[in-house]
Amino acid sequence: MLEIKGLTATIDDKEILRGIDLTVPDGEIHAIMGPNGAGKSTLSYVLSGREGYEVTGGSVTFNGRDLLAIEPEERAAAGLFLAFQYPVELPGVGNANFIRTALNAVRRARGEKELDAVAFLKEARAAIKLLHMPDDMLKRNVNVGFSGGEKKRNEILQMALLKPSLALLDETDSGLDIDALKIVADGVNALRGPDFSALVITHYQRLLDHIVPDRVHVLAAGRIVRSGGPELALELEARGYAGLEAA
Amino acid sequence: MPAVTETIETIDRLAGGGYKFGFETNIEMEFAPKGLNEDIVRLISAKKGEPEWLLEWRLKAYRAWLTMEDPHWARIHHPKIDYQDLHYYAAPKRPAPKSLDDVDPELISMYDKLGIPLNERAALAGVAVDAVFDSVSVATTFRESLAKVGVIFCSISEAVREHPDLVRKYLGSVVPAGDNYFAALNSAVFSDGSFVFIPRGVRCPMELSTYFRINARNTGQFERTLIIAEEGASVSYLEGCTAPMRDENQLHAAVVELVALDEASIKYSTVQNWYPGDAQGRGGIYNFVTKRGACRGRNSKISWTQVETGSAITWKYPSCILQGEGSTGEFYSVALTNNFQQADTGTKMIHLAPNTTSTIISKGISAGHSNNTYRGLVRIMPRAHGARNFTQCDSLLIGDQCGAHTVPYIESRNQSAKVEHEATTSKIAEDQLFYCRSRGLSEEDAVGLIVNGFCRDVLKELPMEFAVEAQKLLAVSLEGSVG
Numbered sequence: 009m010l011e012i013k014g015l016t017a018t019i020d021d022k023e024i025l026r027g028i029d030l031t032v033p034d035g036e037i038h039a040i041m042g043p044n045g046a047g048k049s050t051l052s053y054v055l056s057g058r059e060g061y062e063v064t065g066g067s068v069t070f071n072g073r074d075l076l077a078i079e080p081e082e083r084a085a086a087g088l089f090l091a092f093q094y095p096v097e098l099p100g101v102g103n104a105n106f107i108r109t110a111l112n113a114v115r116r117a118r119g120e121k122e123l124d125a126v127a128f129l130k131e132a133r134a135a136i137k138l139l140h141m142p143d144d145m146l147k148r149n150v151n152v153g154f155s156g157g158e159k160k161r162n163e164i165l166q167m168a169l170l171k172p173s174l175a176l177l178d179e180t181d182s183g184l185d186i187d188a189l190k191i192v193a194d195g196v197n198a199l200r201g202p203d204f205s206a207l208v209i210t211h212y213q214r215l216l217d218h219i220v221p222d223r224v225h226v227l228a229a230g231r232i233v234r235s236g237g238p239e240l241a242l243e244l245e246a247r248g249y250a251g252l253e254a255a
Numbered sequence: 256m257p258a259v260t261e262t263i264e265t266i267d268r269l270a271g272g273g274y275k276f277g278f279e280t281n282i283e284m285e286f287a288p289k290g291l292n293e294d295i296v297r298l299i300s301a302k303k304g305e306p307e308w309l310l311e312w313r314l315k316a317y318r319a320w321l322t323m324e325d326p327h328w329a330r331i332h333h334p335k336i337d338y339q340d341l342h343y344y345a346a347p348k349r350p351a352p353k354s355l356d357d358v359d360p361e362l363i364s365m366y367d368k369l370g371i372p373l374n375e376r377a378a379l380a381g382v383a384v385d386a387v388f389d390s391v392s393v394a395t396t397f398r399e400s401l402a403k404v405g406v407i408f409c410s411i412s413e414a415v416r417e418h419p420d421l422v423r424k425y426l427g428s429v430v431p432a433g434d435n436y437f438a439a440l441n442s443a444v445f446s447d448g449s450f451v452f453i454p455r456g457v458r459c460p461m462e463l464s465t466y467f468r469i470n471a472r473n474t475g476q477f478e479r480t481l482i483i484a485e486e487g488a489s490v491s492y493l494e495g496c497t498a499p500m501r502d503e504n505q506l507h508a509a510v511v512e513l514v515a516l517d518e519a520s521i522k523y524s525t526v527q528n529w530y531p532g533d534a535q536g537r538g539g540i541y542n543f544v545t546k547r548g549a550c551r552g553r554n555s556k557i558s559w560t561q562v563e564t565g566s567a568i569t570w571k572y573p574s575c576i577l578q579g580e581g582s583t584g585e586f587y588s589v590a591l592t593n594n595f596q597q598a599d600t601g602t603k604m605i606h607l608a609p610n611t612t613s614t615i616i617s618k619g620i621s622a623g624h625s626n627n628t629y630r631g632l633v634r635i636m637p638r639a640h641g642a643r644n645f646t647q648c649d650s651l652l653i654g655d656q657c658g659a660h661t662v663p664y665i666e667s668r669n670q671s672a673k674v675e676h677e678a679t680t681s682k683i684a685e686d687q688l689f690y691c692r693s694r695g696l697s698e699e700d701a702v703g704l705i706v707n708g709f710c711r712d713v714l715k716e717l718p719m720e721f722a723v724e725a726q727k728l729l730a731v732s733l734e735g736s737v738g
Contacts, residue, residue, distance in 0.1 A: 056693050059685065084695035096690035100708030109704060110694035117695065149708070166694065 009033050010075075010174055010205065015066035016230075017054045024050040026230035027066065032174070035202040039216055039241060040209045042227035043249040048209045049093060051227070052178040055207075056090040057083055070174065084110075085117030089172030091163040093179045098150035103162065104132060106150045107169055114170060135168040139195050157188040164195035171199070175206040181215040193218030213245035287344035293317060296443050299344050303412050303446075306419060316432035316442030323436045329599035330628045330660060331568050333504070333541060341475045341506060343444045397461065406459050406490075407452040411479055414450035421452055425483055429512035429549045429576070437508040437543040437570075441477045445510065448478035453488035453519075462718055464493045467509075475506040482512070484519035486552060491522040493721055504532075504567060508543045517552030517579065522560070524717050525573075526725055529565035531732070536595025536624075539567025546573035547603075550582035550611075558585035559602065560716045562725045564732040567596060572630065574603035577611035577639075584613040587713040589725075591706070591732050592625030592657070601631035601662075606639040606672070615646040618710045621657035622733060628660040635672040642672040650680040651709050653702065653733070703730030 010032040017025040024047045032038050042048055054061050055068065057080035068075040073086060098106060112122040123131070132146055141161055151159050160180055167175055180192055196206060196219050208219055216224070216238065224240040225232045228249065234240065287298055296317050300310040325336070401408050407418060414422050432442040449465040467478060484490055507529060513521050523546075532539025542565075548557035559573040575584025586602035604613035613633065621627040633644045650659035661678050683705050691701030707714070707726050714722050 058689050058693075080689065080692040081695050081697050084693060090693050092690065092693075096684075096686045098687060098690070098705060098708055100711035101704055106691075106694075106704065109700070110691070110696055113697070113700060114695035170694065 009071060010207070011067075011069045012055075013067050015051075015054070015068060016064045017050060018062050018064055019050065019060060023064070024061075024230055025054065028227075028230070028232060030225065030232060032205050032207060034173075034205055035200075036222040037196070037200070037206045037208060037219060038223045038225060039219075039221040040207060040225050040227050041211065041213075041241060041244055041249075044211075046227045047230045048227055049178055052090055052176045052207070052209060055083075055176055056080055056088060081113065082117070084170075084172075085114050087173035089167050089170055089175045091160075091167060091175065091177045091180045093182065095151045095154075095159040095163055097152045097154075099152050101150045102146075103148055103150050104129065104146040107132065107146075107166055110166070111169055132165075132169060135165055138198060139165060139168060140191055141165060156183040157185065160184055161188060161191055161195075164192050168195055168198065173203055173205070175199070175204070177206060177208045177210075179209055179211065181210050181212065189215060190218060213241045216241045285344075285346050286342045289342055290339040291317075291341070291343055291444065295343050299444055299446060302344065302346075303415065305415055308423065309415060312427065312432060313443050316439050317444075319433035320436065320439035320443055323433075323439060325436045329570055329630070330626060330662075331570060331597045331599050333568055333597075336506060336541065338440075343475055343477070344446055346446075401459075401461070404457055404460060405454040406457060407450065408463055409450055411445075411448045411450045411481060414452075414481070418450070418452070421483065422450070422481070425481055425512065425514055426479075427512075429514060429547050430510050430545050435545060438510050438545040441479060441508050441510045441545070444475075445477045445479035448480045448509070449482075449494075450480075451482040451490060451492060453484045453490045455485040456487045457485075458488070459490040462491050462493060464495070466495050475508065477507075478509045480509070480511040481514075482521055482523070483514045484516065484521050484555075486517045487519060488516075489520040489522075491524070491718060493524040493526070493718060495526045495528070495721075504539060504541050505530075506541050506543070507566075509545070511544070511546040511573075513548030513557055515548065515550050515552060515555035515557050515579075515582075518554050519552055520556040520558070521548065522558045523548070523573070524721060525559075525561040525563070526717075526721055526728065527561065527563045527565050527569070528728055528732075531565045531596050532567040532594065534594050534623075536567070539596070540565065541568045542566035542571065543568075544571040546571065547576065548574070548584070549576045550579050550584060552579040552582070554581040554583075555579045556583040556585070558583075558587070558716070560585075560587040560713065561589070561600075562710075562713070562717070562728065563588070563590040563598060563600060564728050566598075569596075569598040569600050571600045572602055574605070575613060576605045576607065577613065577642075578607050579611075580608045581610045582608065583611070586613075586615045586617070586631075587716045588617045588629075589620070589710045589713045589729070590617070590627055590629075591620040591729055592622065592627045593732055593734075594623040594625060596623075596625045598626070599628040599630055601629045603632040604634070604644060606633075606635045606642040606644070608638065609640040610642070611639055612643040613645075615644070615648075616712050617646075617648045618713055619648070619650045619659055619661075620653065620706055620709065620729075620733075621650070621659045622653035624656045626658040626660070628662060630662045630664075632664040633666070633674055633676075634664075635667040635669050635674065637668045639669050640671045642669060644672075644674045646674075646676045648676075648678040649709070650678075651706065652680065652682045653706075699734060700730070702733055706730075706733060 012028050012030040015025055015028040063076055108128045115122055181189055221238055224236055226234040287295055296313050430438050433439050453459050515521050529540035550557050557575050563569050577584050584604050590598045590600050592598045617629045619627040619629055629648045635642045648661045652659055663676055665674055667674055687705055688701050706729055
């Protein structure tokens with residue numbers, strides 16, 4: 009379970025998060041929607057521990073652990089996964105090698121046995137098939153020369169293999185055509201279960217047609233201004249964000 | 256950031272612990288007295304039972320050396336080396352082994368520790384090894400199976416005794432005794448090294464490998480390697496080097512000569528991991544090496560691949576003289592410096608004949624307070640119609656205390672030649688590091704992964720089993736560099 013209480017954070021002394029309260033119980037998928045500049049990406053970076061974001065108040069616990077006290081790689085080992093809005097290119101680093109190195113780092117940290125190359129490839133190929141991705145996805149260098157859609161799908165592939173207990177999806181739907189959107193949604197839905205929860209950050213309702221959330225929260229000007237069921241997303245789609253900040 | 260501070264502290268605590276080859280081996284040794292003079296040169300020659308011509312050649316080199324000054328053009332700094340304060344000969348006391356069974360078990364176990372299989376039964380399939388310990392070759396494996404196809408692979412001392420005509424014909428023919436300060440010094444006092452001869456039409460059936468180890472204190476290591484590939488022959492050769500950790504600096508001045516005749520090809524790979532000194536810059540090997548290959552024959556090819564992670568100072572320019580029409584020279588290099596290491600390395604591609612081609616791919620990584628310079632010369636001579644060169648030099652900086660420098664010299668005296676040069680300098684981006692860490696990699700593993708990716712174009716040129724070693728080595732050498 010993820011519990012965020014009174015979280016405030018700044019970038020370059022500018023306050024972006026102004027007191028976020030949010031609880032995501034195990035097994036639930038919550039959506040965070042909101043206009044540009046509301047602090048959606050900042051929230052995902054603060055939760056995953058990126059440098060340059062200063063937490064000025066509040067607390068975040070994940071399965072009882074103080075998330076803010078540990079390093080990004082420890083958060084990954086604890087089961088957190090961030091699907092990047094802009095996945096990063098790693099020239100010369102093979103995708104299979106990258107994912108296996110990450111997976112084994114996480115397994116080591118959790119006291120599990122490392123996967124050898126053969127066992128890993130078997131899992132990776134199965135995941136690729138499930139996600140309808142081309143086979144060469146594993147051979148190429150991490151995100152280098154990938155189209156926007158391929159990059160996003162590569163995030164989902166990594167998520168499928170790392171099997172996080174909490175996934176943060178930062179505008180994973182942006183720039184995706186409808187087919188790619190479905191693949192991304194399938195990837196998330198495949199992980200759905202009592203031990204998996206997700207925070208899906210999005211601008212648009214359309215992703216939520218495919219990943220049906222348990223709760224929808226509206227983030228505006230650094231605060232959650234409204235929360236509701238899936239129907240809230242439809243309402244926002246119809247009316248827009250205007251007027252919400254005052255709510 | 257706390258993570259970084261913690262990392263640095265951990266590394267400080269382990270200072271030097273990153274170099275896992277720093278142990279010393281206790282073997283009874285025989286030393287020549289310290290210092291260098293004609294008597295020492297004579298003594299070395301006598302110890303080796305050398306013919307008169309070779310002694311004369313050494314003495315000539317020594318006299319030339321006396322008239323020379325050590326070069327100052329490289330971007331390296333070090334206190335003046337006291338050449339009279341070194342031993343120029345050190346050898347295990349046991350008589351030279353006749354077979355592997357005679358090798359001192361202490362030595363076998365040292366090479367085991369280093370992961371170098373001297374026991375043929377246990378050896379990796381397909382790699383023959385010559386092991387040079389301080390001044391002498393202690394073991395060469397797979398000699399008999401190589402001899403069946405006519406390949407000679409032995410120490411250069413043995414070659415002088417058993418194949419004097421070949422040695423006399425080729426020794427010093429690529430790097431003359433008086434070529435430069437360090438080559439002259441080496442010619443005067445070289446003690447051992449490897450000799451490889453691949454006869455006409457033979458493709459060497461296995462990788463050949465020499466493993467150099469400096470063990471003794473206050474001892475210079477001056478090995479000399481000579482590789483000859485006759486018409487249509489080919490060989491792949493790899494050298495590895497380690498040394499114990501010591502507070503004082505040790506001198507290493509090697510010479511490597513390669514000769515490729517018509518249609519022959521030589522691939523020479525180096526994984527250089529001499530002790531680099533500690534995090535404060537104390538100790539480490541001074542590595543002043545002259546490596547040069549002559550593509551004498553038509554369509555011959557010489558390819559240098561080097562991964563340089565060790566040594567306090569690296570001064571090294573593996574070069575190709577493209578004499579044969581249509582010959583090819585290649586240089587693939589990764590040079591990584593950390594802490595206070597200094598590397599000034601690159602290549603010379605001298606195009607003498609028509610339609611010669613050369614390729615230079617250099618990847619420099621600097622971390623800590625280190626300085627890393629690529630220095631390269633591409634020279635197209637008037638007769639080299641249609642010569643082609645492509646050069647790519649990439650530098651990667653880690654931290655803000657280090658330096659990367661690129662010094663390319665291009666001289667073209669032929670209108671039809673085509674010379675290309677590309678260079679980039681970059682830093683590891685914060686978003687790359689964060690991306691890796693968010694996936695569970697530690698900061699150091701992330702840097703290792705990114706650096707290995709940066710070097711991939713060079714690493715893929717290494718023989719498979721060594722590429723894996725080299726990748727690990729790069730990661731280990733970067734320990735403590737993040738910050």
